[in-house]
Amino acid sequence: MNIIGKRSLASVLHLAVTLGLAIVFFVFLIIVVFSVRAIVSQGGTKDPNLSFSVESGPLKVDLTPLARSGAGDFPWLWVVPFAALTVTSAFVILLMLRRILASLKRGEAFEAKTPGRLRVMGCMVILSSVASSILWGILLPSIERLIAPGSGIELHARLDTTSVFQGLVLLVLAEVFKIGARLRLENDLTV
Amino acid sequence: MAIRVHLDRVMLDRGVTLTDLAERIGITLANLSILKSNKARAVRFSTLSAICRELECTPGDILKYESGEEDNEVGV
Numbered sequence: 032m033n034i035i036g037k038r039s040l041a042s043v044l045h046l047a048v049t050l051g052l053a054i055v056f057f058v059f060l061i062i063v064v065f066s067v068r069a070i071v072s073q074g075g076t077k078d079p080n081l082s083f084s085v086e087s088g089p090l091k092v093d094l095t096p097l098a099r100s101g102a103g104d105f106p107w108l109w110v111v112p113f114a115a116l117t118v119t120s121a122f123v124i125l126l127m128l129r130r131i132l133a134s135l136k137r138g139e140a141f142e143a144k145t146p147g148r149l150r151v152m153g154c155m156v157i158l159s160s161v162a163s164s165i166l167w168g169i170l171l172p173s174i175e176r177l178i179a180p181g182s183g184i185e186l187h188a189r190l191d192t193t194s195v196f197q198g199l200v201l202l203v204l205a206e207v208f209k210i211g212a213r214l215r216l217e218n219d220l221t222v
Numbered sequence: 223m224a225i226r227v228h229l230d231r232v233m234l235d236r237g238v239t240l241t242d243l244a245e246r247i248g249i250t251l252a253n254l255s256i257l258k259s260n261k262a263r264a265v266r267f268s269t270l271s272a273i274c275r276e277l278e279c280t281p282g283d284i285l286k287y288e289s290g291e292e293d294n295e296v297g298v
Contacts, residue, residue, distance in 0.1 A: 216263075217263050217264065220256060220261065220262050220263035220264070221262065221263060221264040221265070221266060222249065222253045222254070222256060222257040222262045222264070222265050222266065222269050
C-alpha cells in the first residue's frame with residue numbers, strides 16, 4: 032500500500048480522522064446538553080443525571096456523577112470549560128490533520144497551506160495542555176474535598192510536558208514543510 | 223526578475239506556434255506558457271537546448287538581462 036496518493040495509507044487515515052471528528056462533534060453536543068441541564072437545574076450545583084465518560088489521547092471528558100456526600104458543592108460549571116477546552120482543541124487538531132491528509136490523498140505532500148495547519152496544530156496542543164493544567168489546578172481543591180480521608184488517593188496538578196514537547200515538534204515540522212512548499216513551488220515553476 | 227524571456231518574438235519570426243513548439247520540445251503547453259509569460263523561476267539547460275534547436279537560435283536571442291529590475295532570488 033502506498034503511503035500517499037489514492038488508495039493509500041493517507042486515504043485510510045483520512046477516513047479514520049473524519050470518523051474521529053464526527054465522534055468529537057457528538058461529544059461536543061453531549062457537553063452542550065449537559066451544561067444546559069446543569070445550568071437550568073439549581074445553578075449548576077446539583078449532581079448531573081447524565082453519565083458519560085470518554086478518554087482517548089487528548090480527548091478526556093468525564094461526566095461521571097458522584098454519589099458521595101458533598102458532591103452538591105462541586106463546581107460542576109467548572110467542568111464545562113474544562114471539557115469544552117479539550118473537545119475544542121481535539122476538534123481543531125483533527126480538522127487540521129484531516130485537511131493535511133486530504134492533500135496527501137491527492138498526492139500533494141508539500142501544499143502551501145500545510146505549514147500553517149501544522150502550526151495551528153502545534154499551538155493548539157501546547158495551549159490546551161497548559162490551559163488544562165491551569166483548569167485542573169483550579170478544580171483540584173474541590174475534587175480533593177470529595178475524596179474520603181485515609182483513602183490513600185492523592186491528586187496533583189501538573190503540566191503535561193509530553194504534550195508541550197509534541198506541540199513544539201509540530202511547530203518545527205511546520206517550518207520544515209514551509210521549506211518543502213517553497214522548493215515545490217520552485218520545482219513547479221522550473222521549465 | 224531581471225531576466226526577461228523574449229520567446230514570443232523568436233516564435234513569431236520563425237512562424238512557430240506555442241502548441242507546436244511544446245510538442246516538438248517535449249514539454250507541456252502549460253509549462254511553455256509559464257516560460258513565455260516570464261513566470262518561470264528557472265529553466266533547465268535541457269529545455270533551453272531543445273528550444274534553441276527547434277527555433278534555430280541561441281540562448282541570447284531568447285533570454286535578455288534587463289538592468290534596473292530587482293533580482294533578489296539567488297539559486298544555483
